Structure formats: structure tokens, C-alpha cells
Amino acid sequence: MTALILALVAGAVVGLTLGALGGGGSVLAVPVLVYLLGFSPAEATTASLFIVTATSLTALFAHAREGRVRWKAGAAFAAAGIVPAALAGAFAAHLPQAVLTLAFAVVAGLAAARMLRPARSSAASPSTSSASAPSSEASGERRPRTVRAAGAGAGLGALTGLLGVGGGFLAVPALVAVLSFEMQAAVGTSLLVISVNSVASLATRTAAATTLDWAVVAPFTAAAILGAWDGKRLAKKISGPRLQQIFAVLLLAVAAFMLVDALTGLW
Numbered sequence: 001m002t003a004l005i006l007a008l009v010a011g012a013v014v015g016l017t018l019g020a021l022g023g024g025g026s027v028l029a030v031p032v033l034v035y036l037l038g039f040s041p042a043e044a045t046t047a048s049l050f051i052v053t054a055t056s057l058t059a060l061f062a063h064a065r066e067g068r069v070r071w072k073a074g075a076a077f078a079a080a081g082i083v084p085a086a087l088a089g090a091f092a093a094h095l096p097q098a099v100l101t102l103a104f105a106v107v108a109g110l111a112a113a114r115m116l117r118p119a120r121s122s123a124a125s126p127s128t129s130s131a132s133a134p135s136s137e138a139s140g141e142r143r144p145r146t147v148r149a150a151g152a153g154a155g156l157g158a159l160t161g162l163l164g165v166g167g168g169f170l171a172v173p174a175l176v177a178v179l180s181f182e183m184q185a186a187v188g189t190s191l192l193v194i195s196v197n198s199v200a201s202l203a204t205r206t207a208a209a210t211t212l213d214w215a216v217v218a219p220f221t222a223a224a225i226l227g228a229w230d231g232k233r234l235a236k237k238i239s240g241p242r243l244q245q246i247f248a249v250l251l252l253a254v255a256a257f258m259l260v261d262a263l264t265g266l267w
Helices: 002-021 025-036 041-065 071-080 082-092 097-124 126-138 142-163 168-177 183-203 214-237 240-265
Strands: none
Touching (some): 002 025, 002 168, 002 240, 025 041, 041 183, 071 168, 071 183, 082 142, 082 183, 097 142, 097 168, 142 183, 168 183, 168 240
């Protein structure tokens, strides 16, 4: 009963995070599954991918209905990362877990720091950014943006395969910083990237999936899906710069936790 309650509460938090911020779900799910629900790291990674895949697809549908998904750039971003994710995933199997955790912490911290810079600039000159966005979107810059999306997506796919997460906590800052997406569009589009990356990663872990405790994973997933709808409504009420700050703080907290865990594991 305790495990079921923990699964429901944790699932709701993961879904709320994915729906509102477009990422961070697997970053939160893996530690909960390992430290609170007793999963092994391999089982937690596989279970997290299943949970995040189902939740991301639900949140993606909700954001798409609001017109917050840029399908062309998002598809190029996601497709470019599939092969690098597979190659990096194979390489990661030969690395110590503590090294991967340390790399995870460093990348999350850097992503958070980069997210804070666009948040300050957009807050400082909101009229300029809002005025330039439509003209940029209507101009002939769509092809260069698609090329940049593919390049960034390949790098993100490699990191996703290496770290074994959905990648939303990296996709959102990349879409904001590299492609100059406003936060709401970055959140919605990142869900497309997460869904593709998670499905691709999950397809290589079908053998491990049979060992999962579905009595825990199923309610966890159901609660996450319901939480994603509430997260979408929350994203609609909070401004873009505020969402960026929340997301950056979340990444910094996760980075600190994983850094301590990595250093502890290097015995």
C-alpha cells in the first residue's frame, strides 16, 4: 500500500512537471524509482522511459490543441537524434554508473545556467522580443532554423542516449537558446522530441521491460498522465520568463542531487 501511494504521488509530480515545463519527468522519475520504490538502476531507467513516453504523448496532444507545437522544427530536431542516441546508448553500457551520474549532473547544471540568461533578456525587453518573433517566423529564416534544429537534435540525441533520459530538460533550453523559441512553444515542441527519443530508447530495452513491477509502474503512469493535463493548464497561466526560472531552479536542484550521488558512488 505504501508503494502504491508513493507511486501515485510521484507520478502526479512527474506528470505536472512534464505538462508544465516540457521536461524533467525522467530526471525526477529515476531517483524516485530507485531510492523510494526499490527499483534497480536498469529497471528504473526502463520504467522511467515507459512512464515518460506515455505522459509525454498525452501532454503533447494537450499542447498541440493549443497550437504550441512547432512540428517541422521539432520533427527535424527529434529525427536527427535517433541514430546518435542509439550509438551513445551502446557506448554508455561500458561506462561506470558513477561517471554517467557525474556527467548528468554537469550537463543539467550547464543547461540550467543557460536557461537563466534568456529569461533575463526576455524579461528586460518584452516588447522587443514579442515584436520580432512574428517577423522572424514570417521571414525566410525557416530553412536555417530547421538546419540548426537538426544539428542541435543530433547533439541532444547523443546526450539522451548517454544519460538514459527522455531529454526534455535539455531540449527546452536548446529550443530557447539555439532556435529562439518562446518558452511556451519550446515546452510544447520539446514534448515531441521527448516522445520520439523515449520510444527509440524504449525499443532497445524490451527485454528489461519484462522484469518491471507493473503493479507500481501502471499506477505511476496513470497518475503522471493525469498530472500532465494539470501541468498544461499551469503552463497557460504562468508567463514564459517565470516558467524559464522555475525550470532552471529545478535543473539546478537535480544537478546538485546527482552530483552528491556521483561523488558518493566513487568509492
